Amino acid sequence: MRMxxxxxxxxxxxxxxxxxxxxxxxxxxxxxxxxxxCILARLNLPPGWKEVTDADSGKPxxxxxxxxxxxxxxxKDDSQFAATGNGNLRALTPDCTWKVKLDLKAPDSASTITVxxxxxxxxxxxxxxxxxxxxxxxxxxxxxxxxxxxxxxxxLSEDPEDRKDSLWIWGLFSEPLYPFILFEMxxxxxxxxxxxxxxxxxxxxxxxxxxxxxxxxxxLGEGSVTYKxxxxxxxxxxxxxxxxxxxxxxxxKIRFLDTAQGISKGxx
Numbered sequence: 001m002r003m004x005x006x007x008x009x010x011x012x013x014x015x016x017x018x019x020x021x022x023x024x025x026x027x028x029x030x031x032x033x034x035x036x037x038c039i040l041a042r043l044n045l046p047p048g049w050k051e052v053t054d055a056d057s058g059k060p061x062x063x064x065x066x067x068x069x070x071x072x073x074x075x076k077d078d079s080q081f082a083a084t085g086n087g088n089l090r091a092l093t094p095d096c097t098w099k100v101k102l103d104l105k106a107p108d109s110a111s112t113i114t115v116x117x118x119x120x121x122x123x124x125x126x127x128x129x130x131x132x133x134x135x136x137x138x139x140x141x142x143x144x145x146x147x148x149x150x151x152x153x154x155x156l157s158e159d160p161e162d163r164k165d166s167l168w169i170w171g172l173f174s175e176p177l178y179p180f181i182l183f184e185m186x187x188x189x190x191x192x193x194x195x196x197x198x199x200x201x202x203x204x205x206x207x208x209x210x211x212x213x214x215x216x217x218x219x220l221g222e223g224s225v226t227y228k229x230x231x232x233x234x235x236x237x238x239x240x241x242x243x244x245x246x247x248x249x250x251x252x253k254i255r256f257l258d259t260a261q262g263i264s265k266g267x268x
Contacts, residue, residue: 049075090217090259092121092130092154092181097137102225104252106200109193112252116140117185121154131155134183146186152204154183160208181211181220187227200227200251207254212263220256221263227251 045051048066053059063070090096102115117139123132134154139145156178184206190199209223228246 046075090219092123092132092218094120094122096120096218098220099257101255101257102205102252103255104191104200104225106191106193106195106198106251107249109195109198111193111195113191113193115144117145124153129156129158129178134185136185143188144191146188150183150185152184154181156180156211157182157208178211180223181207181209183207183209203227205251206248209254209256210260210263219259219263221260222253222255224250225252225254 045062048064050063050065051060052063052070054061059072061070061072062075064075098119098121100117100119102117104113104115105111118137120135120137121132122135123130131153133149135149136145136147138147157180158178160180160182184204187200187202187205189202192199204227206226206228207223210219210221212219212221226248229249230244230246232244
């Protein structure tokens with residue numbers, strides 16, 4: 001009886017074959033044993049998507065029955081970036097597209113590489129300080145920055161060096177003052193400079209940008225760009241234990257072209 005069940009299960013399972021090594025085969029080309037849990041709805045997936053287990057590798061991939069799309073990457077829910085029709089208002093909302101210019105410079109280079117990009121923000125309600133999601137819509141040169149929703153959320157900040165510091169708590173102002181917006185964008189590949197061996201490494205770039213509000217609208221100005229260089233440090237005098245330290249390395253500046261010119265440098 002056990003052998004018959006095994007043979008039945010084997011006959012019902014059709015292995016996954018990749019098309020070009022990048023995408024899973026369509027779900028219609030495979031059958032799965034129901035009791036194996038091969039096809040399961042994944043919590044928090046966007047509507048229409050299911051998580052499916054590859055019978056050969058055991059790894060999950062994702063299938064959309066409505067579109068027929070299959071992919072290895074976890075699909076993201078972009079509903080928070082749906083426009084609401086108020087694009088003329090400068091705000092941290094999906095309706096507003098922000099044009100930015102990055103002037104990037106490696107520490108050991110005399111050259112500057114310029115990258116431009118279009119960004120959109122979406123606020124996640126119910127947080128203080130305000131925070132949310134940032135999405136890179138496009139960039140030039142192409143494939144310099146990772147497109148789509150970025151891995152780390154943006155946040156407004158009063159003092160990036162002391163997150164607990166808060167002027168408004170002491171009753172000085174009727175509402176919080178957040179003079180900075182902090183966010184990250186992903187550098188797809190090392191950004192090479194003319195000097196031999198000089199590059200900004202791939203990975204997250206960190207931004208601290210001036211943030212103001214005037215007449216009910218948001219103003220974003222200029223700010224610093226850094227990446228982090230990880231090094232091992234001794235935790236004691238004799239070097240018996242160590243810890244990893246991510247040191248910020250300045251690598252340029254960013255400018256929000258739509259509002260930087262008119263932004264006030266003072267917060268009072």
